[in-house]
Amino acid sequence: EDQVTQSPEALRLQEGESSSLNCSYTVSGLRGLFWYRQDPGKGPEFLFTLYSAGEEKEKERLKATLTKKESFLHITAPKPEDSATYLCAVNQAGTALIFGKGTTLSVSS
Amino acid sequence: EAQVTQNPRYLITVTGKKLTVTCSQNMNHEYMSWYRQDPGLGLRQIYYSMNVEVTDKGDVPEGYKVSRKEKRNFPLILESPSPNQTSLYFCASSVPGTGDTEAFFGQGTRLTVV
Numbered sequence: 001e002d003q004v005t006q007s008p009e010a011l012r013l014q015e016g017e018s019s020s021l022n023c024s025y026t027v028s029g030l031r032g033l034f035w036y037r038q039d040p041g042k043g044p045e046f047l048f049t050l051y052s053a054g055e056e057k058e059k060e061r062l063k064a065t066l067t068k069k070e071s072f073l074h075i076t077a078p079k080p081e082d083s084a085t086y087l088c089a090v091n092q093a094g095t096a097l098i099f100g101k102g103t104t105l106s107v108s109s
Numbered sequence: 110e111a112q113v114t115q116n117p118r119y120l121i122t123v124t125g126k127k128l129t130v131t132c133s134q135n136m137n138h139e140y141m142s143w144y145r146q147d148p149g150l151g152l153r154q155i156y157y158s159m160n161v162e163v164t165d166k167g168d169v170p171e172g173y174k175v176s177r178k179e180k181r182n183f184p185l186i187l188e189s190p191s192p193n194q195t196s197l198y199f200c201a202s203s204v205p206g207t208g209d210t211e212a213f214f215g216q217g218t219r220l221t222v223v
Contacts (some may be wrong), residue, residue: 034211041213042154043113043199087152096142096154096167 003027006088006100013107016077021103023088033071034097035064036087040077044087078107111136115200116213122190122222130185130218132200140203141183142167142212143175145196152199158183190222 007022010027032051036044048057050066057064061082063074073086085102113134122128134141142157144167151212159175164188172194174186183202197219201212 041217042219043201044212045214046211048212089152096151096157097152099152101149 003098004088004090004100006086008087009101010104011106013075013078013105015079015107015109016053018074018076018078020075021073021086021105022070023073023100025088025090026091027098030090032091034089034091035065035071035073036089037048038085038087038102047086078105080107080109083107091092111213113200113202113213113215115198115218117218118216119156119219120221122220124191124222125189128187128190128220130187130198130200130220132185132215133181134183134200134202134213136202136213137180138202138204138213139180141177142182142201142203143173143185144201144214146199146217147171147196155185155198166189179182187220190220192222194220195222196220 003026005024013019034049035047037047038044048064050091053068055066061076065072085104085105087102088100089097091097116131139160143155144152146152153169155169155173156167156175158164160179161177164175164177177183197217200215200219205209
C-alpha cells in the first residue's frame with residue numbers, strides 16, 4: 001500500500017490557469033512533508049518543507065499547504081517554465097524519505 | 110557554485126562486470142545518500158551516510174555497496190550488476206540538521222545492464 005499518493009499523475013494547463021496538485025499520505029509519526037521539482041534529465045530540486053498542519057510556504061507562483069492527511073501545491077498563474085514533475089515526500093521517524101510517484105505538469109502558452 | 114557531481118552520466122555495462130559510480134559534493138555536507146528512480150516506483154533510497162566512515166542501508170540496498178572515506182565523496186559500487194539494476198541513480202547531499210530532507214541532488218546516472 002502506497003504511503004504517499006500524488007494526484008493527478010499528469011496535469012495540462014494553459015498559461016495563467018491556476019490549479020492545485022495533491023499529495024496524500026498515510027504514514028504515522030510524520031516528521032515533515034517536502035516538495036521537490038524535477039526537470040527532465042535532472043535531479044530533484046528542493047522547494048518546501050512543511051512540518052505541521054496549517055503551515056503554509058510560498059515561493060514565487062507556488063504555495064504549499066499541509067493538513068493532517070494531505071498537502072497541496074497551489075500554482076497561481078503558471079508559466080511554461082513551471083512545467084516539470086513535482087515530487088512530494090514524507091519523513092517518518094526512523095526511516096528514509098518516502099517519495100510519491102510525482103505529478104507531471106505541462107503549461108502551454 | 111554549490112553542487113553534487115556524479116560520474117558517469119550514462120553507462121551501459123554487461124551483467125557481472127563490477128562498476129563504480131562516483132559522487133562528490135562541494136558544500137561540506139555531512140549527510141549523503143544514493144537513490145534509484147524507476148518508472149512507477151518513484152525515488153527509493155539505497156544507502157546513506159551520516160558522516161565519514163558511517164554508512165547504513167536504505168530501503169533497497171541489495172546488490173549495492175558504498176564507502177565514505179572522505180566527507181566530499183560517496184561512491185556507489187555494484188560488485189556484480191544485474192539487469193534489474195538498470196535504473197536512473199541519484200546522489201544527494203543534505204543541509205546540516207535536516208537529515209536527508211532538504212537535499213541537493215546530482216544530475217543523475219542512467220545505468221543500463223545488459
